[in-house]
Structure formats: structure tokens, C-alpha cells
Amino acid sequence: MGPPPPLSEGALRVIPLGGLGAIGRNMAVFEYDGKLLVVDCGVLFPDMDQPGVDLILPDFSPILDRLDDVEAVVLTHGHEDHIGAVPYLLQHKPDIPLVGSQFTIALVEAKLAERRIKPYSLVVADGGTEQLGAFECEFFAVNHSIPDAMAVAIRTPAGTVLHTGDFKMDQLPLDGRITDLAGFGRLGAEGVDLLMSDSTNAEIPGFVTSEQEIRPVLDDIFRTATGRIIVASFASHVHRVQQVMDSAHQHGRKVALIGRSMVRNMGIARDLKLLNIPGDLLVSIDDAASMRPEEIVFMSTGSQGEPMSALGRMASGDHRHITVGEGDTVVLASSLVPGNETAVYGVINRLSRAGATVIHKDVAKVHVSGHAPAGELLYLLNMVRPSSFMPVHGEWRHLRAHARLAVKTGVPADQVALVEDGDVVDLIDGVARVVGHVPNRYIFVDGLAVGDVGESLLSERRILGDGGFIAATVVIDSVTGKVVGGPTVSAKGFSEDPAAFDPVLPVITAALDRASEDGVTDPHQLQQLVRRTVGRWVNETYRRRPMIVPNVLEV
Amino acid sequence: MGPPPPLSEGALRVIPLGGLGAIGRNMAVFEYDGKLLVVDCGVLFPDMDQPGVDLILPDFSPILDRLDDVEAVVLTHGHEDHIGAVPYLLQHKPDIPLVGSQFTIALVEAKLAERRIKPYSLVVADGGTEQLGAFECEFFAVNHSIPDAMAVAIRTPAGTVLHTGDFKMDQLPLDGRITDLAGFGRLGAEGVDLLMSDSTNAEIPGFVTSEQEIRPVLDDIFRTATGRIIVASFASHVHRVQQVMDSAHQHGRKVALIGRSMVRNMGIARDLKLLNIPGDLLVSIDDAASMRPEEIVFMSTGSQGEPMSALGRMASGDHRHITVGEGDTVVLASSLVPGNETAVYGVINRLSRAGATVIHKDVAKVHVSGHAPAGELLYLLNMVRPSSFMPVHGEWRHLRAHARLAVKTGVPADQVALVEDGDVVDLIDGVARVVGHVPNRYIFVDGLAVGDVGESLLSERRILGDGGFIAATVVIDSVTGKVVGGPTVSAKGFSEDPAAFDPVLPVITAALDRASEDGVTDPHQLQQLVRRTVGRWVNETYRRRPMIVPNVLEV
Structure with a gap:
């Protein structure tokens, strides 16, 4: 239309x-x-x-x-x-x-x-x-x-x-x-x-389950947890955070907010009286780090497995303040946005390996x-x-x-x-x-630029990401068209075998020789020839489809 | 240890x-x-x-x-x-x-x-x-x-x-x-x-829900479906296929098996009397294609969103026999293996867009x-x-x-x-x-080869897949070390802007000139210089991290 x-x-x-x-x-x-x-x-x-x-x-x-x-x-x-x-x-x-x-x-x-x-x-x-x-x-x-x-x-x-x-x-x-x-x-x-x-x-x-029904589940977790509790959720989910704070308060724990967006949004929510923080509940992350494990709840970002988030760093063992270990309980009180499964389960597995008990929505009703x-x-x-x-x-x-x-x-x-x-x-x-x-x-x-990445470029990235590339370079004399350098073949993301390209070099040389005999000197045609030759070889030898990058340089 | x-x-x-x-x-x-x-x-x-x-x-x-x-x-x-x-x-x-x-x-x-x-x-x-x-x-x-x-x-x-x-x-x-x-x-x-x-x-x-509890759900779907029914499942799930066949039989539909592994495995299962196929229930895919929609059930592979599977091809509209459209019902009677969500929901969306009703495990109890x-x-x-x-x-x-x-x-x-x-x-x-x-x-x-792909190579693929690469080539005289060709810069998966590299060429030339003044002629050092120069430029200009592939050729 x-x-x-x-x-x-x-x-x-x-x-x-x-x-x-x-x-x-x-x-x-x-x-x-x-x-x-x-x-x-x-x-x-x-x-x-x-x-x-x-x-x-x-x-x-x-x-x-x-x-x-x-x-x-x-x-x-x-x-x-x-x-x-x-x-x-x-x-x-x-x-x-x-x-x-x-x-x-x-x-x-x-x-x-x-x-x-x-x-x-x-x-x-x-x-x-x-x-x-x-x-x-x-x-x-x-x-x-x-x-x-x-x-x-x-x-x-x-x-x-x-x-x-x-x-x-x-x-x-x-x-x-x-x-x-x-x-x-x-x-x-x-x-x-x-x-x-x-x-x-x-x-x-x-129908949706009421947000309130999460509270008894949190209370159960808080009642039985003996070590530190770390809860991750979306940084804008004020009511989820409210329930974590209420449960922490009831069970005699303090709360430290972690993650830039969590701190910022909860500040705004508190100012607008959308979040009710009991008395001296909040502590700084520095204070929290020195408290006994059973006295503290960390309310964190990173529920979608983001590697640079607070929880992501804890899972990788490189958070500045918090090392998760045996006895700690981590709660992912959040949805799992489709597409993030690999990342989220990766975080859960790393935390589990470190010894933590990880509770997520597949395991208990900690999200609606x-x-x-x-x-x-x-x-x-x-x-x-x-x-x-x-x-x-x-x-x-x-x-x-x-x-x-x-x-x-x-x-x-x-x-x-x-x-x-x-x-x-x-x-x-x-x-x-x-x-x-x-x-x-x-x-x-992508980065600072908007709009210079489109579908065809993403398709290049997908090819590169799946199979890497093989670059084949030949230098020809700009006057005679004769090969004066190469072929050299290099690759990234293709094979770790250092001798992988030994067999293809004579194949390229032979193809160029034939082209020379046929009087082909046009760099573009030679480029296509190199692409075809390498592409056919790699398909027959490996059944793979890396990107082939032919490069015919004139000097 | x-x-x-x-x-x-x-x-x-x-x-x-x-x-x-x-x-x-x-x-x-x-x-x-x-x-x-x-x-x-x-x-x-x-x-x-x-x-x-x-x-x-x-x-x-x-x-x-x-x-x-x-x-x-x-x-x-x-x-x-x-x-x-x-x-x-x-x-x-x-x-x-x-x-x-x-x-x-x-x-x-x-x-x-x-x-x-x-x-x-x-x-x-x-x-x-x-x-x-x-x-x-x-x-x-x-x-x-x-x-x-x-x-x-x-x-x-x-x-x-x-x-x-x-x-x-x-x-x-x-x-x-x-x-x-x-x-x-x-x-x-x-x-x-x-x-x-x-x-x-x-x-x-x-505890697990009994496999048998899927049957009434299938019966409900079969009872109300007016067009064709396509059920996808794992090709080894004989009991799931049995239930689909039984439900089809009860509702007066024939069944056509689609997908190589589905046909092969159900043949084996039938021979071993693990699958009981009522009388003349099975029809060939060719016969099925000519039957009226309400007379047929296609039992297919492709429940994990595999693009080349029978269901994957139907979703893309390029299956040889079957075009899915308004009035058809597709049932994904299968799990969703973590990591396959993007592919599976992609298939579901394409089928929905074509007009089909798609029933999957989030929607009805069609899998245990x-x-x-x-x-x-x-x-x-x-x-x-x-x-x-x-x-x-x-x-x-x-x-x-x-x-x-x-x-x-x-x-x-x-x-x-x-x-x-x-x-x-x-x-x-x-x-x-x-x-x-x-x-x-x-x-x-990967393809025909086993073991030549390792972690460091996958990391190259990830870098290439996320940001593409920028190749910068310079030709130098092998005797004098002087630049006799280039710099040329090309890229894949980086930017669709044709003028993207105009600003970096003079930057590379300037860097090479300074190196030449300093008497640097070692190709490896020049290569590192090109890499650093391009890498710094792209980070400052784009905040991106493509792979930089410097190439210093001697002739």
C-alpha cells in the first residue's frame, strides 16, 4: 500500500x-x-x-x-x-x-x-x-x-x-x-x-495475580534466609521495591540500593511520596558491606542478566563491594524478557556455582x-x-x-x-x-551514531558473527596487471588451525595464473575471481560460509 | 585441582x-x-x-x-x-x-x-x-x-x-x-x-502433569478448528504424536507426517509397536495437500523455530506443499528450549501475521x-x-x-x-x-571440522558479529619501508555511510608520516600503529569497538 x-x-x-x-x-x-x-x-x-x-x-x-x-x-x-x-x-x-x-x-x-x-x-x-x-x-x-x-x-x-x-x-x-x-x-x-x-x-x-501476593513469598524467603539477601528487579518497579523494603523492615534487615538507575528512581519515587521508606531502613552500600550478612538486603538492578549491572558484576565476582557466596540468597523478582534467557540463566548459574541460593520466577511466585x-x-x-x-x-x-x-x-x-x-x-x-x-x-x-546501521549491514554482522571472514590479498602492477605481491590469506573467527590456509594459496595462484593467461587484468574481475575461488574451496573443505573479503591492490 | x-x-x-x-x-x-x-x-x-x-x-x-x-x-x-x-x-x-x-x-x-x-x-x-x-x-x-x-x-x-x-x-x-x-x-x-x-x-x-492431560486440550482444539491443523513437536516424542493421531482420528481427520526425522522416527516407533496408528489414518503429504483443510492434520518438526524445518518454512511462506493462512490452526506441542525464544516467537509471529491461530505452551496446556x-x-x-x-x-x-x-x-x-x-x-x-x-x-x-574452533575464535566471532571490522591496508616498499600504496580503508558490518572513512584516511597518513620521520620501517610496528590509530579514531567518533584489521603489505 x-x-x-x-x-x-x-x-x-x-x-x-x-x-x-x-x-x-x-x-x-x-x-x-x-x-x-x-x-x-x-x-x-x-x-x-x-x-x-x-x-x-x-x-x-x-x-x-x-x-x-x-x-x-x-x-x-x-x-x-x-x-x-x-x-x-x-x-x-x-x-x-x-x-x-x-x-x-x-x-x-x-x-x-x-x-x-x-x-x-x-x-x-x-x-x-x-x-x-x-x-x-x-x-x-x-x-x-x-x-x-x-x-x-x-x-x-x-x-x-x-x-x-x-x-x-x-x-x-x-x-x-x-x-x-x-x-x-x-x-x-x-x-x-x-x-x-x-x-x-x-x-x-x-486474570493477573495481585502484586500483593508476592509479599508472603518474600516474607517466606526473608524469614528463612540466614545470610545476605540480594533482590534484583526493574529499577522503575516502585511497588516491588516497596514490598522488599517492607519485608526487610519486618525481618529486621536494612536495605541498601545498588545500581545508578535504582538509586535515582527510588529517590524520585520517595520525593513524590510514591515510595514509603520506614525510618532508618536505608543504609549506604559502604555501611552495608560492613554489616553482618543477616542484617542486610541489597536491592539491585540487573534482573535481565546485564553483565555490567550490579547483579551481573556480583555474578562474575567483580563487584566492588559484594562477593556472593555460600549462604547468600539472591531473588530475581522480575520477568524474564524473551531473548534475555541466556544472559539471565548465565547469571543465575554463576551465582549458584558461587554457592548462593537463587530464587526466580520459575521457582517461586516472585513476579507478576x-x-x-x-x-x-x-x-x-x-x-x-x-x-x-x-x-x-x-x-x-x-x-x-x-x-x-x-x-x-x-x-x-x-x-x-x-x-x-x-x-x-x-x-x-x-x-x-x-x-x-x-x-x-x-x-x-549503535554507539554515538543513529541510523547508519541498517538491515544489510546487520546481515553482514550476522555472517561475520557466525563464520568470521577470510581475507585474500593480491597486489598487482597497475600498468601491466601482473601479480607482484601475494596472494596472502588471513582470517578472523574462522579457524584456529595455523595451517588452515596452506592448501588454498596454490589454488588462488593457479586461478590467477589462468586469468593472466586469458589476459584478465581488471582489478574488479580479479577480485571476483579470488572471492569465488576461496568461497568454493572453503565450502568444499569445511562446509562453512565465512565472509570472503578479496582485496586486489594496485601499485 | x-x-x-x-x-x-x-x-x-x-x-x-x-x-x-x-x-x-x-x-x-x-x-x-x-x-x-x-x-x-x-x-x-x-x-x-x-x-x-x-x-x-x-x-x-x-x-x-x-x-x-x-x-x-x-x-x-x-x-x-x-x-x-x-x-x-x-x-x-x-x-x-x-x-x-x-x-x-x-x-x-x-x-x-x-x-x-x-x-x-x-x-x-x-x-x-x-x-x-x-x-x-x-x-x-x-x-x-x-x-x-x-x-x-x-x-x-x-x-x-x-x-x-x-x-x-x-x-x-x-x-x-x-x-x-x-x-x-x-x-x-x-x-x-x-x-x-x-x-x-x-x-x-x-510433580509433573501427566502426559494424558494434554489429550483433552488437543481434543478441544481439534473440535473447534475449522481449517487445517498443523502440530509441531519433537520428532522423538512418540507419545505426543500418538495423542495427536488419536485426536485426529476421533475428529475425522487424516494425518500427514512432515519432516525427515519425524517420518523416520515414527516409522521406527511403529515397527517396534511403540506407536499405534489407526487403520488408514496416515496419508502422504502430496495427498494431504489436495485434501480439504478440515480433513487433515500435519504433524511436523520445527517446534524450536528452526528456519529450515517444515514449520520454519511454512512460517516463511516457502514450504513446497503448505501455505498457512487465515483459518489454519498451528499447535506447538513442545517445550521452548531456553535460547530458542527469538526463533520460536519469530515463527509464531510470522504464522500469526499470515492469519493462523497459534497455540503454544504459554497459552494452553499442550506440553508437559x-x-x-x-x-x-x-x-x-x-x-x-x-x-x-x-x-x-x-x-x-x-x-x-x-x-x-x-x-x-x-x-x-x-x-x-x-x-x-x-x-x-x-x-x-x-x-x-x-x-x-x-x-x-x-x-x-562447525561444518565438517571438529575442534578447530575454540574459545578465542568464538570471541573473535562475537566481536565481528557485534561491530563488524575495519580493514586498513598500506603497501610499503620492502627495501626502503616507504609507503607506496594506500592507505585504503574498507569495512564490513560497520557503517552504511559511504563517506564514513573519509575523515580517518588523513589521520592514518599523518601517523605513517610521523613514523617515517622517526625512521620506523618495521611492518609489524607499522601494523600496530595503524591498528591503534584507527581504533582510537573509531572509539572517539562512534563509541564502537569493531575489529581493526591492519594490513601492511610489502612489495
């Missing part, structure tokens, strides 16, 4: 720039009457098929020449996959207003401060309404694995959209702040033309998901009764499952917009229709 | 060559009175830290000069991680006898036939006893995710060892062949000096594990009451958890041999002690 037609008058356009087809880099653009509203601007973390990539950004190109039209970026909550790309967007235009709850704005401001950007931000409250240019936005409390998450209803003369952000419906959340289902019901009664809802757990039947499974999604669909539905935030398997749920609740199948990043959906009279497609590439961040 | 002392007279030595510290390449060597017995000889599948590796073998070197002393290789069951390295061992000495159950021997013989090896094999029956040279072996039925699995008790004058192989204790297995707990009890009453037991699920509390969890392991420990205990078949987290279970049942902590591959354990008077260590490397198979 090609580029979309100009937007008809009185219609609302929705362009998901990320979050549909992969979990991450969530970003949706709304257009009405020439003006744009953005909801979320997150990053996607690369998987093993994207080697060497640090982050993946949404492709901003469809709006890059229209940033003056952007009324605001609404941030539903403070997770990286919703706010992580904000710095990259604001690089283009630093004064786009950011709108979100208190905690969300505090997190994004802290992130921007590292890059010396001070954003224009607007803090909104649960139930509040803001007119953001052409868009009237109403904000609803939702429960998620980070405090202060929000859904947003966007009203325009062309219709009303409800975008849930990420959410679940724990009915007994730690902070008592439940997902505003009543508000959604009221909105549904007014009429919702398009519902965009979190699909992450749409495949999973049933932050996303609504099918049972809760049905509640939402039935409360809102939208005209049209667009599943968002998920891989294809999640979007497809969510679409089926919507149809089951009565959304007409042809009013379910099962779309992917870059599809352009126009909402006219409550009906969502795909009208075109805009460019949508994965924008890779 | 160094090499072990000579084995004392009357002692039994155990050397695990694989399976302790990683799940796979299971292999244990027993030595008594100068003679050796091997239990299992499997492969380990590489993870993402071992790029380009096809298989990992046990390190045979400690027994390679003693193969004449090997009385037999006992194979506990037919999974690749227990039999996959047999061809590589028999390469060294093809007439080592193989001992195992009927199905196990049939599978290993089929594997060896592909390499034109006809082994000396001995089929043993449940409850049978064989004198294998110095070792009296008694075989016990165990229940696992493949038929005909066995545990083996090894009796020598130095004591009795019970090696469970892989097992679980489904009390209602499809074939009625339960784990011979009564036999283990009898053996325990006689006295077991060392128990070696499967640790894979030692972290998991409780083949390994005993903690509850069952306790039963075994309490029945056998061994003097000493060695947890086997597991990563460190599993071995550690299993060791704790053993201690809880009364095995003295100092008689638990928590060891890893290559540790040498002597059993004297019922007490197992580590007495030394033998070489134990991962032996990597």
Missing part, C-alpha cells in the same frame, strides 16, 4: 510509528485539522537478530518536516519503551511539550537532564482534562508495573479515541490506585469511536506481569464498547489474539484495525480504515 | 565428561580395575554465546588413548543429548559395543547408518542384567519424553552406582510403563553407594516436561537412600538445587558430590570424593 491520500476534512488520522509488530518503541501519531498529537515515544531493545545494536527507535521521518504541528507528546508512563526515544525526538525540536503524570514527567526529565535538555513539560492528574491544541485529552488512572501510569482519551470533532497505554487491572494494588474502569464505562457511554489497547498478554487466559491478560481485556472491551478497535503494543501473535477477543465482545470484524507500524488509519464516522502506509524502518542506535 | 592419582585397588572411579554445568552432551565414564564403562554420549546444542557452532561434543581426550579398555557405551535413551556424540566417538574406534533398549538402539543405528557405520549393539530389556566386562549392569524402566528410556545400576566389587538417565514419574503414562520405583526400592535395600540422578527440573517444586521436578526427585532419593549422591544433567542452578534436596532427605552434606564436567570422583567404601580433574573443553563442531 502506498502513501496515504491527504486527510479528509473532519476525519481523524492515526499513524502507529511503533509498538505494533514488536513489543517496544511505542509511538502513535494522531492528526486532526493539520495538527498532530503524539502518544508515547519509546525505544525497542534489540534481539539476537540485531547484533551490536544498542537501541531501536521509531522512524520519525513521516513527521520530521511537521514537528511544528505537534501540539504535544503525551507520555502514558515512564518505562523506556514509552519514553526512551524522547531525547532523540527532542534533538530535532527541543520545545515540543511533554505531557504526563508526575512520576512519568519526573523520569523523563531526569533522562533529559543527562543530555542537558530541559523540556517544556505539563504534569496532569488522574481524571484531569487538558486541551492540547486541537485535541482534548482526558487522563485516566491505570494500574501497571510502574506507578502513575495513565490512559488517555483524545476527543476531536472527528470522534473520540481511547488509548490505554500499558495497563492491567490488579484489584488490590499496593497504592490503592486501580485502573479507572468506571471512567472507561462513562466514556464508553458517551461513545468511543476507536479503542487502542495494550495487547502484550492478550494470548494469556485469565504488568499487563492485562485476556480476562481483563474482555472487561475493558465490554466497558468501552468501541465502534472500532486497534490492538496495540504487541507482536503479531499478541495483536491477532487481541483482535479475536474484540470480535468476541461484538466489535464487527471489519472494524478491527489489525495493522502494523507505519500503516495509516483514518477514522471516519466511527469506522477505522487503513488508507495508506508511510515509511517505517527500524532506526538503529 | 590437578590430574587424579592412579585409581586405588578396589575403588570405583567416576568421571563426568559432560552434562554437569550445562544441559546436554551427557557422558559419564566409570573405571574399575583398569576397565571403563561409558554411560551416554550426547551432544550439547550451542547458545547465542557460541555463534556459528553446530554442535558441542564431550571432550573425549581423557579416554582417547584407552578406548580398548571401554567395555561398552550404555545409552539410557535416544535423545540427541544422550546419543548424538556416538558417531564422533565411534570414529575413533567403531567396534565399541553400544548397549540400550530396543528403541534407543534403533535410533542410534539409524543415525550411524547415515555415516555408514554399523555398530556392535546389544539390546537389553526392562529388568534385565548384563555383565559388561568388569561391570554388572541392571536396567530399569523409566518414564521420560521418549519411549523405552532406562536407568542403569552398575555393580562392581567397589560398590553399586545407580544412574537414572533422564526420567520423570508420570503415574499414568500413555504406555503404562512407569518408572520402576519398586526396583529402585529393592536396589536401595541392597545398598546403593552412589546415586547419579537427573537434575533438569530440580528447581521446580511439585519430561523431567522429574523436586517432588518426584524426593521420592527417588527416599526410595534409594544412597550413601553418596551426585546430581547430574543440569546447569549449576539445577545441580545446586538437587544437592539441597538430597541433603534434606538425609544424605550427609559431605557425601554429596557437587561436581562439574572433568572432575574425577573416586568411590571408596560408599563415600564419593573428588580426587582430581581431567581436561574438559567444549569440543565444537
Whole structure:
């Protein structure tokens, strides 16, 4: 499908720039009457098929020449996959207003401060309404694995959209702040033309276990542990940290926070009164290191097996303060993000080898998901009764499952917009229709550079990573075309056998001799000849496919 | 710890060559009175830290000069991680006898036939006893995710060892062949000096769900599916396939087997009466392709996301016979082996995108594990009451958890041999002690070659895979040392920016000029200079760490 037609008058356009087809880099653009509203601007973390990539950004190109039209970026909550790309967007235009709850704005401001950007931000409250240019936005409390998450209803003369952000419906959340289902019901009664809802757990039947049910499990662990306790979790999961602190307090242990993001985020959460730290519970890591093992809990980052994180360093035995050993208990109170298994189990094994008891979600109920499974999604669909539905935030398997749920609740199948990043959906009279497609590439961040790494380059990396390369160099006389040096063959990542290339040198020489007899002197042709010759030899001899790098130099 | 002392007279030595510290390449060597017995000889599948590796073998070197002393290789069951390295061992000495159950021997013989090896094999029956040279072996039925699995008790004058192989204790297995707990009890009453037991699920509390409980789930799926049904599973999981066939039969569908190993193994299973195929249930894939969607079930390989498998090809839309689309149901009735998540979810997403409903173990109970969890392991420990205990078949987290279970049942902590591959354990008077260590490397198979890929080479691959390489070539006069060609810079996997290296060329030239002024003409020194110069530039400019390949050619 090609580029979309100009937007008809009185219609609302929705362009998901990320979050549909992969979990991450969530970003949706709304257009009405020439003006744009953005909801979320997150990053996607690369998987093993994207080697060497640090982050993946949404492709901003469809709006890059229209940033003056952007009324605001609404941030539903403070997770990286919703706010992580904000710095990259604001690089283009630093004064786009950011709108979100208190905690969300505090997190994004802290992130921007590292890059010396001070954003224009607007803090909104649960139930509040803001007119953001052409868009009237109403904000609803939702429960998620980070405090202060929000859904947003966007009203325009062309219709009303409800975008849930990420959410679940724990009915007994730690902070008592439940997902505003009543508000959604009221909105549904007014009429919702398009519902965009979190699909992450749409495949999973049933309902979420309450965060509170983790507490007795933690208490059990804390009651029986005799040595040090180290708990790792996401650095933004304030309620999980709260429970660890409460359990530590109850069992007479102090808590030391480890890891830069853990310290920073819990400081913010405490300042905003989202985290309640009993009296003298917190100690510094230096003090903790000198305390007796049974007196201390370390609350750490590194739950995803990151080698440079606090826990990763402990597992490798090179943490500055903490050496894990016999008698220690490590709790990974976190999800295991698909793709991180090798890293996470590697950390668990290294800690186990050192003598620690490691408790993780396969072993005990020390984690609950932050996303609504099918049972809760049905509640939402039935409360809102939208005209049209667009599943968002998920891989294809999640979007497809969510679409089926919507149809089951009565959304007409042809009013379910099962779309992917870059599809352009126009909402006219409550009906969502795909009208075109805009460019949508994965924008890779690798080190300091953004966008110079693309798919073909990743494919080179995959070939190099799987088989290494063999470089064959020949020097020819630029006038006569005769070989005056080489062939020399060298390789990296191919074989540790020092004599591996002895047999191929005469083969290359013979091929060059034949070429010379045939009067071939063109360096490019000779290069192709060397590539073919070495490629055929290595395939026959080894059944491997390293990259062949022929190099014909003229002197 | 160094090499072990000579084995004392009357002692039994155990050397695990694989399976302790990683799940796979299971292999244990027993030595008594100068003679050796091997239990299992499997492969380990590489993870993402071992790029380009096809298989990992046990390190045979400690027994390679003693193969004449090997009385037999006992194979506990037919999974690749227990039999996959047999061809590589028999390469060294093809007439080592193989001992195992009927199905196990049939599978290993089929594997060896592909390499034109006809082994000396001995089929043993449940409850049978064989004198294998110095070792009296008694075989016990165990229940696992493949038929005909066995545990083996090894009796020598130095004591009795019970090696469970892989097992679980489904009390209602499809074939009625339960784990011979009564036999283990009898053996325990006689006295077991060392128990070696499967640790894979030692972290998991409780008991296994019966294989039979999958059937109603399959029936539900088969009852409601309107289009084609494609079920993927391990090609050796005869009972899972049996249930799919039974459900297909009940719902009036025919079954076509797809995938070379699926067809081969089910043929063997049928011949051995381990698989009961109702009347005219089976159809060829060609016939199936012309049948109506609601009449057919495809039973396929590819449950681990292998791109070249039948299911992998269907997902990519390039299977010769089958195009998956709207209305089709795909069931992944299998585990998800850690490390395969990206591949498996990739397949699920591609099938979902094509319109299929994909049911996998996160969504419905279509898989149960083949390994005993903690509850069952306790039963075994309490029945056998061994003097000493060695947890086997597991990563460190599993071995550690299993060791704790053993201690809880009364095995003295100092008689638990928590060891890893290559540790040498002597059993004297019922007490197992580590007495030394033998070489134990991962032996990597990559294409046709075995052993020319090692850790340092994998580290080169990882660097290349993450960041590509930058090659900088300079040609110098071999007499004067003067630069006569270059510098030229080329790269793979580094940047798609065609002008990326424009800024570094003058930097290299300047460095070479300074070297020339200083009288440096040694090619090796110039090479180091180029490497440093380019490396510093790329780090400052990009914050990346590609491999730098300097190349100073003399003509």
C-alpha cells in the first residue's frame, strides 16, 4: 500500500510509528485539522537478530518536516519503551511539550537532564482534562508495573479515541490506585469511536495475580534466609521495591540500593511520596558491606542478566563491594524478557556455582506481569464498547489474539484495525480504515551514531558473527596487471588451525595464473575471481560460509 | 585441582565428561580395575554465546588413548543429548559395543547408518542384567519424553552406582510403563553407594502433569478448528504424536507426517509397536495437500523455530506443499528450549501475521516436561537412600538445587558430590570424593571440522558479529619501508555511510608520516600503529569497538 491520500476534512488520522509488530518503541501519531498529537515515544531493545545494536527507535521521518504541528507528546508512563526515544525526538525540536503524570514527567526529565535538555513539560492528574491544541485529552488512572501510569482519551470533532497505554487491572494494588474502569464505562457511554489497547498478554487466559501476593513469598524467603539477601528487579518497579523494603523492615534487615538507575528512581519515587521508606531502613552500600550478612538486603538492578549491572558484576565476582557466596540468597523478582534467557540463566548459574541460593520466577511466585491478560481485556472491551478497535503494543501473535477477543465482545470484524507500524488509519464516522502506509524502518542506535546501521549491514554482522571472514590479498602492477605481491590469506573467527590456509594459496595462484593467461587484468574481475575461488574451496573443505573479503591492490 | 592419582585397588572411579554445568552432551565414564564403562554420549546444542557452532561434543581426550579398555557405551535413551556424540566417538574406534533398549538402539543405528557405520549393539530389556566386562549392569524402566528410556545400576566389587538417565514419574503414562520405583526400592535395600540422578527440573517444586492431560486440550482444539491443523513437536516424542493421531482420528481427520526425522522416527516407533496408528489414518503429504483443510492434520518438526524445518518454512511462506493462512490452526506441542525464544516467537509471529491461530505452551496446556521436578526427585532419593549422591544433567542452578534436596532427605552434606564436567570422583567404601580433574573443553563442531574452533575464535566471532571490522591496508616498499600504496580503508558490518572513512584516511597518513620521520620501517610496528590509530579514531567518533584489521603489505 502506498502513501496515504491527504486527510479528509473532519476525519481523524492515526499513524502507529511503533509498538505494533514488536513489543517496544511505542509511538502513535494522531492528526486532526493539520495538527498532530503524539502518544508515547519509546525505544525497542534489540534481539539476537540485531547484533551490536544498542537501541531501536521509531522512524520519525513521516513527521520530521511537521514537528511544528505537534501540539504535544503525551507520555502514558515512564518505562523506556514509552519514553526512551524522547531525547532523540527532542534533538530535532527541543520545545515540543511533554505531557504526563508526575512520576512519568519526573523520569523523563531526569533522562533529559543527562543530555542537558530541559523540556517544556505539563504534569496532569488522574481524571484531569487538558486541551492540547486541537485535541482534548482526558487522563485516566491505570494500574501497571510502574506507578502513575495513565490512559488517555483524545476527543476531536472527528470522534473520540481511547488509548490505554500499558495497563492491567490488579484489584488490590499496593497504592490503592486501580485502573479507572468506571471512567472507561462513562466514556464508553458517551461513545468511543476507536479503542487502542495494550495487547502484550492478550494470548494469556485469565486474570493477573495481585502484586500483593508476592509479599508472603518474600516474607517466606526473608524469614528463612540466614545470610545476605540480594533482590534484583526493574529499577522503575516502585511497588516491588516497596514490598522488599517492607519485608526487610519486618525481618529486621536494612536495605541498601545498588545500581545508578535504582538509586535515582527510588529517590524520585520517595520525593513524590510514591515510595514509603520506614525510618532508618536505608543504609549506604559502604555501611552495608560492613554489616553482618543477616542484617542486610541489597536491592539491585540487573534482573535481565546485564553483565555490567550490579547483579551481573556480583555474578562474575567483580563487584566492588559484594562477593556472593555460600549462604547468600539472591531473588530475581522480575520477568524474564524473551531473548534475555541466556544472559539471565548465565547469571543465575554463576551465582549458584558461587554457592548462593537463587530464587526466580520459575521457582517461586516472585513476579507478576504488568499487563492485562485476556480476562481483563474482555472487561475493558465490554466497558468501552468501541465502534472500532486497534490492538496495540504487541507482536503479531499478541495483536491477532487481541483482535479475536474484540470480535468476541461484538466489535464487527471489519472494524478491527489489525495493522502494523507505519500503516495509516483514518477514522471516519466511527469506522477505522487503513488508507495508506508511510515509511517505517527500524532506526538503529549503535554507539554515538543513529541510523547508519541498517538491515544489510546487520546481515553482514550476522555472517561475520557466525563464520568470521577470510581475507585474500593480491597486489598487482597497475600498468601491466601482473601479480607482484601475494596472494596472502588471513582470517578472523574462522579457524584456529595455523595451517588452515596452506592448501588454498596454490589454488588462488593457479586461478590467477589462468586469468593472466586469458589476459584478465581488471582489478574488479580479479577480485571476483579470488572471492569465488576461496568461497568454493572453503565450502568444499569445511562446509562453512565465512565472509570472503578479496582485496586486489594496485601499485 | 590437578590430574587424579592412579585409581586405588578396589575403588570405583567416576568421571563426568559432560552434562554437569550445562544441559546436554551427557557422558559419564566409570573405571574399575583398569576397565571403563561409558554411560551416554550426547551432544550439547550451542547458545547465542557460541555463534556459528553446530554442535558441542564431550571432550573425549581423557579416554582417547584407552578406548580398548571401554567395555561398552550404555545409552539410557535416544535423545540427541544422550546419543548424538556416538558417531564422533565411534570414529575413533567403531567396534565399541553400544548397549540400550530396543528403541534407543534403533535410533542410534539409524543415525550411524547415515555415516555408514554399523555398530556392535546389544539390546537389553526392562529388568534385565548384563555383565559388561568388569561391570554388572541392571536396567530399569523409566518414564521420560521418549519411549523405552532406562536407568542403569552398575555393580562392581567397589560398590553399586545407580544412574537414572533422564526420567520423570508420570503415574499414568500413555504406555503404562512407569518408572520402576519398586526396583529402585529393592536396589536401595541392597545398598546403593552412589546415586547419579537427573537434575533438569530440580528447581521446580511439585510433580509433573501427566502426559494424558494434554489429550483433552488437543481434543478441544481439534473440535473447534475449522481449517487445517498443523502440530509441531519433537520428532522423538512418540507419545505426543500418538495423542495427536488419536485426536485426529476421533475428529475425522487424516494425518500427514512432515519432516525427515519425524517420518523416520515414527516409522521406527511403529515397527517396534511403540506407536499405534489407526487403520488408514496416515496419508502422504502430496495427498494431504489436495485434501480439504478440515480433513487433515500435519504433524511436523520445527517446534524450536528452526528456519529450515517444515514449520520454519511454512512460517516463511516457502514450504513446497503448505501455505498457512487465515483459518489454519498451528499447535506447538513442545517445550521452548531456553535460547530458542527469538526463533520460536519469530515463527509464531510470522504464522500469526499470515492469519493462523497459534497455540503454544504459554497459552494452553499442550506440553508437559519430561523431567522429574523436586517432588518426584524426593521420592527417588527416599526410595534409594544412597550413601553418596551426585546430581547430574543440569546447569549449576539445577545441580545446586538437587544437592539441597538430597541433603534434606538425609544424605550427609559431605557425601554429596557437587561436581562439574572433568572432575574425577573416586568411590571408596560408599563415600564419593573428588580426587582430581581431567581436561574438559567444549569440543565444537562447525561444518565438517571438529575442534578447530575454540574459545578465542568464538570471541573473535562475537566481536565481528557485534561491530563488524575495519580493514586498513598500506603497501610499503620492502627495501626502503616507504609507503607506496594506500592507505585504503574498507569495512564490513560497520557503517552504511559511504563517506564514513573519509575523515580517518588523513589521520592514518599523518601517523605513517610521523613514523617515517622517526625512521620506523618495521611492518609489524607499522601494523600496530595503524591498528591503534584507527581504533582510537573509531572509539572517539562512534563509541564502537569493531575489529581493526591492519594490513601492511610489502612489495
